[in-house]
Amino acid sequence: MRRLGSLRGQLLLGGLSLGLLLVVGYSLLSANYFLRGMDNITLAHMARVADGYARRLEGERSRGLEEVAGYQLSGRWQAMPEAVRQAFDGVPSEPGRLYKGRDDGPSERPTFYFAMHHPTASGSLYVVDAVVPPPEPGMADAGIPPPRDALNSLMTLLGLGVAIAVGLLVALLWWLRHVSRPVQALGHWARGLDARRLQEPTPDFGYPELNELAALLRGGLQSAHDGLAREQRFLAHASHELRTPITVLRHNLELLRRFQQTHDETWSPRHRQVFARMERAGTTMKHLTETLLWLSREEGAAPPDVNVDLAALLEGQVAELEYLLRDKAVAVELDTEFCRVSLPEAPARIVLGNLIRNAFVHTWEGRVVIRQRGAEVQIDNHRLPSTAAEAGETAGESGFGLGLQLTAQLTERLGWPYENLADATGHRVRVVFEARGVRPMGQGGAS
Structure with a gap:
């Protein structure tokens, strides 16, 4: 079976992966909604300017290029400045959509353009907004909004996501440490179980599942200990009960040999063969009993x-x-x-x-x-x-x-x-x- 690593490592990896997936997913989702919200705000503002300009025309169609509230408006796209027309691939044709373009030009500071096609009662209007980054941050004090505010807000959002991920990791480590303490205590208790500690009550490990596992471990070891105790008692009794008849058998064989020598009886070869076999069997039984008793003990000198x-x-x-x-x-x-x-x-x-x-x-x-x-x-x-x-x-x-x-x-x-x-x-x-x-x-x- 392939080794999967420690349970703590698996839980940490799984929890951290899930947490990072959620944090990254929600961060990207938040960034997407943030950008879409900025686009919707820009579209709504440009639409209000276009509607106000259309009301002032009183039904007449705008042909020239006018600037209203910082926006360039015209009924004809060809009336827009050449730099604006070159920043876009074509004429904005879809109403309610924000078109974005960029003009790098010879200047060190690129110009960003936002354009929309807005239909009105007197005809369609093209609205263009040009954003030029200021040359230095000090211009923000003069009332010019910093062009990097949106980027800074996005970076703040991503930084918040990273902070949440780090906080999740710290919380997960603390939770694993809190949960693993009872598990480690169970392992330490199980490793130290012996005949004396089996008689003590099972400790409380804080969780019902761990307490049930501890009870199962204690019950299994108690059964094994009881079986070993019964085996030791049996061996102790068998040692005495087997040695006694073996000793009687060997002593009687020795008496039989002395009786034969004393009375100068001559046995036939068959009788001597049977007698020798009985002696070897008695010796073998004696050695077998002693060897089995020695083998059943964990310690003790070898034969x-x-x-x-x-x-x-x-x-x-x-x-x-x-x-x-x-x-x-x-x-x-x-x-x-x-x-x-x-x-x-x-x-x-x-x-x-x-x-x-x-x-x-x-x-x-x-x-x-x-x-x-x-x-x-x-x-x-x-x-x-x-x-x-x-x-x-x-x-x-x-x-x-x-x-x-x-x-x-x-x-x-x-x-x-x-x-x-x-x-x-x-x-x-x-x-x-x-x-x-x-x-x-x-x-x-x-x-």
Whole structure:
């Protein structure tokens, strides 16, 4: 998902953009109405002068050029001065429209002309007003109006718009700061929630929506805390309840061994094999219980490191789990080399046992390749295409997912690099038991 930036920045940008759009729009609209108002005032004044002049003519048609109240009036456009006629593209023909022209001429000060065509009872009249900027501001004291008053008024209007925009920005920043304080307080409170603060009442954050969100956060964390407390209680009880039968089993196996030695009984190879398997199972259960209890705790010392022969450990795990391949057309290729690694034996035994069990259970026809080089172990199970679908259908029935989760948690907790890759015809796992100075295995698996 594309990152959109902070919520505060988005609100500030949106509010400021909308405010500036409104300010600029209304400023342009005001400037347009201001100019149109000035034009209407000029037209109305010129029309009054023309009507008064027409009444004085008493129905006669004006042919010459006359000046009335500072305006030039004539019934004929050709009677206007040549400078006036050259300032316009043609004869003003549309009644009630203000025509504007400019004569730059040889003078340093241009002359601005305003003309209109005004129909009267005695005929049409052309009214022209000439505006020449004064040479210096001091002439305004002599009664000559400054020609830049309209421009100054327009600039004042635009300046007022800019001031309103700045004021809007300041108000928006203040509003965002006022609104964001409760949100920041909610975030600070949520980050500091722990078992002790969950027992305290929820603070009031000023807005119903924030209070509802705080209640949801507190409720979710309270549920998670209650679940964790139940899990810890279960682990504490399970620790005692599991250790007791495991201890009884191991002690009875030891008594059985001493009884056999004391009475000088000779067991058959099958009996010795069964007895050895029971001893390994008891030891495995003891180590598994201790490892799971350690894994469930956030803190605590890791199981002690021992000097382990990794090749012998792999061979022992394969021998113990070979019963899973009965009645299956599966070939096992075990390729190991001598390597002693200092590591926690129980977690390593659990990891290897889970990975090998997974390969044996989910391969119905094909081969399983187990390769060990130094501290690195790689397991590939190559299923035939005809059995790949069947293995996928039974994957959810064997409980194998829990074994992989436990393997991932153990390797992550102990810092062992672990990879789990799957394709249409098999599975590949790779784990490195963090040995120093051991050459890592190549990416290409055995085939």
